[in-house]
Amino acid sequence: MASLDADQLGQTLARLAAANGIRQWDLGAACSSDTSVQVDRGEPKQLKGAQRSSITVRVWNGDGLVGTTSTSDLSESGLERALSGAHAASAFGNPDDTPAFSPLAAAPVATLDQPLHEPQGILQLLTTLKDAEQQLLGRHSAIGTVPYNGLAERSSERLYLNSDGARRQQRLTTASVYLYARAEETGRKPRSAGAMRLAYGASDLDVAGCIDEAAERTISHLDYAPIETGHYTCVFSPEAFLDLIGAFSSLFNARAVLDGVSLSNRDSLGQTLAVPFLDLHDNGLHPGNIGASAFDGEGTPTRRLALLEGGVIRHFLHSEATARAFGVEPTGHAGLGAKVSVGPDWFEIGPTPGSGGGQAGLNRFGADQPLVWIDSLSALHAGVKASQGSFSLPFDGWLVRGGECRSIEAATVAGDIRQVLQGIVGFEGEAKITPDGLCPLVWVDGLSITGEA
Amino acid sequence: MTLTAPLQSLLNGPLDQRWAPRLESLLGIGTAAGADLVEVFLERTDHLGVLAEQDTITSVTPAFGMGAGIRVFRGHRDGFVSTNDLSEAGLQRALEQALGMLGLQLGALSRSAFAGLPALNDFAASKGDWLQRSPELQEATQALLGGTQQLQRRGAHLQVRRGSYARDWQEVLVAASDGTFGRDIRLHQSVGLNVLAADGDHRAGVGRRYGSADRPDDLRSWDAQQSAQEVCDSAAAMLYADYVEAGQMPAVLANRFGGVIFHEACGHLLETTQVERGTTPFAERVGEPIAHSAVTAIDEGLTSGAFGSLSMDDEGMEAQRTVLIENGVLKRFISDRAGELRTGHARTGSGRRQSHSFAAASRMRNTYIAAGTHTPEQLIGSVDRGLYCKSMGGGSVGPTGQFNFAVEEGYLIENGALTKPVKGATLIGEAKEVMPRISMCANDLELAAGFCGSVSGSIFVTVGQPHIKVDSITVGGR
Known part of the structure; x- marks a missing residue:
């Protein structure tokens, strides 16, 4: 699963900020790991994976003006460059509209019921989507293709830190499926419609409901x-x-x-x-x-x-x-x-x-x-x-x-x-x-x- | 603005020949595992965005990044993995994941047919100082504030005045096991002015954006006065405009960004990604008429300074000029590596992607309808009652080829002359039906910068056309 080391990020940024004379800063970070599949008439079309990371650093300069910089480089040199960039940008901060730390940045947050799921893996995703496509194609003779389709699962983590000690962190897994069918009858224009579903894990996705809805909507437009x-x-x-x-x-x-x-x-x-x-x-x-x-x-x-x-x-x-x-x-x-x-x-x-x-x-x-x-x-x-x-x-x-x-x-x-x-x-x-x-x-x-x- | 001096390590230095051993290792491992082709796309980016509102700089957004996209082909299938981790271990993990998607494993075969990379085809050799030569932050802010001040001087009832500038620098290195090994640096800059005019219940929002590629000094030659005048004139015309009456009518579309109609209505349907999906009505029509004989349409990546121009595409192929439609007859599709593999249409140097996070796909570059022989006045003069679309908003095309786009500034044509301004118009239709109705093209071809969002992300493109006349189109209104 994707993960951020909040302690290390915070400590590194605090040290780099101190070395650059920056007293006030905050940080938003995110990382994710995604896997997705698309199919085309029973064959895998595109299989994708992605590991992403990004941070946005915000600093307040000696005049109280704010600058930001974003980067996908979470190495120490990347953080240092981001901090330096944010400090340079702060010279152009807007004195009439300067953000501050949220007074609620350390207030209690709601506990969300978001169960974390282990990823199913690309081969299982592929099997599920191929089956879903086949079922949808079988719902009506006019449905010839499902040109837009996808099944994806994601593991992600978000982080907020500031120099006053606020710390927020949230981990999440999600999955999604979408099916967009194209139907055409002889002598008539092609019609298309679709459906999508979201869940916290691929095993919880209502794929059958998605197929039913996509089929029903597509057929209704014929x-x-x-x-x-x-x-x-x-x-x-x-x-x-x-x-x-x-x-x-x-x-x-x-x-x-x-x-x-x-x-x-x-x-x-x-x-x-x-x-x-x-x-x-x-x-x-x-x-x-x-x-x-x-x-x-x-x-x-x-x-x-x-x-x-x-x-x-x-x-x-x-x-x-x-x-x-x-x-x-x-x-x-x-x-x-x-x-x-x-x-x-x-x-x-x-x-x-x-x-x-x-x-x-x-x-x-x-x-x-x-x-x-x-x-x-x-x-x-x-x-x-x-x-x-x-x-x-x-x-x-x-x-x-x-x-x-x-x-x-x-x-x-x-x-x-x-x-x-x-x-x-x-x-x-x-x-x-x-x-x-x-x-x-x-x-x-x-x-x-x-x-x- | 260069925020820091570049670090002289492999990870933070230029993407150049020094990467060859690491890339050769990856390509060798991938082909040894049974892949037909392995492609590695490396990227570094440096972005700067600046926003001025009224007479204040309200946002400066620097961003930089790096990453890799690894694509593996086996037969007609491909697996693609992107990562921000450019370490040796990180790249190998990504390759392993991409291979695994196709049922391949590291070390499954012992011998690789990969013969190693040739000398680097370096399109970036003369572009190393582009980032340094582009405007410093201070200069960009002054240019924008000058623009919003020009709006104040020239406009009336302006509730909001905005100027924005974006500079995107990208360095790419593409290596593939077929011997592709290319490097390029791209620089895109755009500057825009927007206003919201308001008077009682009357409101009009108008914007114009200008963009160029590979011209570090271009912001310095931006004519803020002219830009501000155009925006203010348009806002003044539209502020008290009535809503257009809906119906079928002839339309004359102005040049420059009017070209979005061809981009949306037809251009997307000539990408091999649409052939692969079975969502273009033109798949089997090469050599057949699909448009009025007045229409010749081009897609190319060669026009100097144009937003969609490229030295090489994101698959390492040099840009070309591709005639899509000639005198109404379909000639070619826009194709990338996967498109060639899956549809048989030869690559056209059109494999493009927003970033390393996307696999390349067949995408448009500078796409336009060629100039005709008429004058714009002749087009307008030929319409008894219709719509003149002086400025277009955005648009889109659906999976059945139905397109739509908004008219930002429109006028009624009555008895061959422009009369009152109208707002709220949307043009809708289908390419197959509208292309044969483009019956007249004027002699005033101009291009305009734009952004196109599709399967491989948001990319820089140019749209363009001369004034054109569509004999009949559905105008959505009130």
Whole structure:
């Protein structure tokens, strides 16, 4: 298993820092060992292994300014070079926004139930994936290939140390499988869809569930038709809605607020953003969050944080520096750097307790009007303008009419995130755990769909 | 910025001929174990990133690294292992793991057919001072602050002004048991300006990025005033723009970064990785028309200073000029070592990877549609009602060949003339359907630097085209 010698790293860095006159420093380190396989119609396609290590060193110079340097060289000469580089960079530190150690860097962290698994080894991974591919190919005659597939296992370790004696360390094993099938019927366009699963070890992966979901989704897109351009009520799958919220997470990001690139501002706390029955929490500690981190890049413990309650903005995600600027505690969402990035962990989305959750009894198969069921969104990196609120995204999905579903040939959904959050009609079904969070089906009124009919 | 003087040891010194004995040992062991081919890719990197916001430097991010990627072929199969540990023991462990993936073991066979490495093919011989000649940190910060000040002078309603600079230096050494032994140094620099303009509920985010390869002095010739003017003009035009109306319509795409449409819509489908996966509709179409006869498309690694240019690829092969499509007819695929092995398409010097952590794959370099005979005005003048895409955002292509990309700055074309600005447009379609609809190419070919993320990581590329007209395309909007 991958491992870091925290004592040795800390002692070496302390000695090198002292020799260079550096009194304050901190360090984030990570190492990992990965094995992965891909197959192609029963044959191994690519077999990969990787051993990775990296550190980021941050130092405060005599004027209190901060510099950082990252390296993959964990030898003593590598550390010395990193320390020297960080010190050189600190001359250009921003005096108006200087990070400090997190006041919570030594606070207790949650104990996570993350069992460590021994690796299965590449040959077992290969056997499992070849079998999974064969099963998926056998589900329908139109499924000709599974062009994107992979089974991987990883052992990793993270470390945070600072010159005040804070020390965080976390070991983790994870495994993942993804299957993305391509199907084509004579005279018709190829269609594809897939599924993925995560677990703490390859032996715990729900490979059968992954095959079932990939097959079901792929087959459901075989019979397709173009859709007429217009405005529709849309039903977002949990995965699609979580993707959309994640793409606009700058709404809740204190770093983005301070930088002026968020749609929110300092006065947004306490203001209504969404329908009064929507709750949104960030909860990296949820047991469904495979691979959760117990602490962030600055050593702050991970915790559950209310972002929206009853549609009202309650909190922002913070690093140490942004929290200080807002007069609150850091929330455990920081990276590590001279300018510290902030990001979400894992969302929980659902009805506000006691609110009724919007329109009751929603059932997309019993709707009076045609509606668009959005299964997955694509190209979020290109089609989302987070600082403007707008999006225009290709999607895979179905037109549901009179209880019947038909796959949509090619279409985009466009709108404004504030319009989406104010246009939520209600929720359907139980919340589903996905790699990005927990969410039920979400109904949204009046979104623009562009089709080719 | 060189952070420290280089240490004169094998691990910290240049990747050069001195590595030959260690590499020969690895290649000999690997082939003796039964591998058809063993390849070792060694790398050292030195990165510098600088960010200016408003009138302050807010982030300086130096990073350096080293590592190795070892790839072993046996038949059509390959195993690949990467490591940061370049010690003799570390490299041997990686080789052993790669061999094990193919069922091979160290010492299983006693004799190796490997005859040893030839003299080093050293493309880096004249590039040793590139890192030192590139701008010092102080100079880079001043250039960026100059850029954000130019934005302030030229723009209105600017809520955010940002300038960013990135310098990536990479030294690589590639050795393979087929006698490949090459070394190169690459230097990529890019500088960009971004603004967010806001006035009440109106918002517009606009950015431009300029990049070059292998020109240490290039930041010094950057015209910050012109860059700032372009960004501010675009932001002013888009701030109050209406959302585009969705539908099918003709489109004229501007030159330079408009070339992302060919890159995404067609270029990726001409990589042998797509042939291997069975995800390109063009696999059996060499010699057949796949595009309008107005279209000739090139992928090459030779244009001086272009972001995607290379002296050698990441498999040690010298760069080439590859004609992909000529007058609409498919001529060649972009191929790497594994692509040649598995699909039969000859290598084109296109084996590329982000770093030692990735096995090389067939990837684009400088990819563009060649110039035509029309003027841009003739293209616009031929459209009654359509969309002019002056500046493109990013895009992607899916596993069934469906592409999409965002229009950052667009204008309506009405009665053959540009009228009002529009925002929120996404162009979507499929290569097979769109390529025959590129009916006119103008005479103003220009290239633009970009980044391409795919199977072997994020790499430096150039996209390009003259102004082109697409007779009909789906425009996603509101």
